[in-house]
Amino acid sequence: MWLFLVTEIMFFGGMFTAYIVYRTLYPNAFAAASHxxxxxxxxxxxAVLICSSLSMALAVNAxxxxxxxxxxxxxxxxxALGAVFLGIKAVExxxxxxxxxxxxxxxxxxxxxxxxxxxxxxxxxxxxGLHALHMIxxxxxxxxxxxxxxxxxxxxxxxxxIEVSGLYWHFVDIVWIFLFPLLYLLGGHVRGGH
Numbered sequence: 130m131w132l133f134l135v136t137e138i139m140f141f142g143g144m145f146t147a148y149i150v151y152r153t154l155y156p157n158a159f160a161a162a163s164h165x166x167x168x169x170x171x172x173x174x175x176a177v178l179i180c181s182s183l184s185m186a187l188a189v190n191a192x193x194x195x196x197x198x199x200x201x202x203x204x205x206x207x208x209a210l211g212a213v214f215l216g217i218k219a220v221e222x223x224x225x226x227x228x229x230x231x232x233x234x235x236x237x238x239x240x241x242x243x244x245x246x247x248x249x250x251x252x253x254x255x256x257x258g259l260h261a262l263h264m265i266x267x268x269x270x271x272x273x274x275x276x277x278x279x280x281x282x283x284x285x286x287x288x289x290x291i292e293v294s295g296l297y298w299h300f301v302d303i304v305w306i307f308l309f310p311l312l313y314l315l316g317g318h319v320r321g322g323h
Contacts, residue, residue: 130293130296130297131296134296134297134300137263137300141256141259141304144252144255144256144259145256145307145311147252148252148256148311148312149311151245151248151249151252152249152315155242155245155248155249157242158242158244158245158246158248158249159245159246159249161238161240161242161246162230162238162242162245162246162249162250162253163249163312163313163315165225165228165230166221166253166312166313167221167224168313168314170217170220170221171221171309171312171313172309172313173217174214174217174218174305174309175305175306175309177210177213177214177217178210178214178301178302178305178306179302180210181206181207181210181211181214181298181302182298182299182302184203184204184206184207184210185203185207185295185298185299186295186299187199187203188200188203188204188207188274188291188295189288189291189292189295191203192278192283192284192285192288192291192292193285193288194285195284195285197278197279197281197283197284200278200283200291201275201278201279204271204274204275204278205275207271207298208268208271208272208275211264211267211268211271212268214264215261215264215265215268218257218261222254225250225254230250231250231254232247232250232251232254236250253312256308256312257308257312260301260304260305260308263301263304264301267294267297267298267301270294270297270298271294271298274290274291274294277290278291
C-alpha cells in the first residue's frame, strides 16, 4: 500500500505542479476564476473529510481491539461522510455547469481573462474529479470492509485489511487538504488584495 501511495503522490504531484506553474503565469485569471468557487461548500467538505478521517481511525482502533459492533458503526459513519462529500461536490459541479464554467465549447466567463480562466477550471475539474474518483473507489473499498467486518472476517488477530484501507482513506483526505486552499482560498485571497 505504501508503494501504491507513493505512485499516487507522484500522480497528484504532477497536477499540483501544473496548477502552480499556470497560477504563477496567470495570477489574475486564476484569482478571478477561483472567486467563482463556493468557499463555504469547500470548507464544509473539508470538515466532512476531517471527520471521516477520525471515524476511519476509530474503525482501525476498534478492529485492533476486536470490537466488531463499534467497527461496523465507524465504517458506516465513514461511508456516510464520504457520500456527503460527494453529494456536496455534485452540487458544486452542477452550479459550474449551470454557470457555463465547464471547459469546452459552451464555456463562458466575463472579463478579459476568459481564456486563462478556462485553464483554471480545466485544472479544477481535473484535480477535483480525480479526487472524487478516488473517493468513489474508497467508498467501494469501505463497503467491502464493512461487509467483512459484519461477517466477522476482520478480527483483533486479522485487522490488516482495515488498516491498509485506512491508509488509502487518509491519503485521499490529505489530498483534499491541499486542494482546498490551492483552489478555493489562495485565488480568492489574491483577488481580495487587488
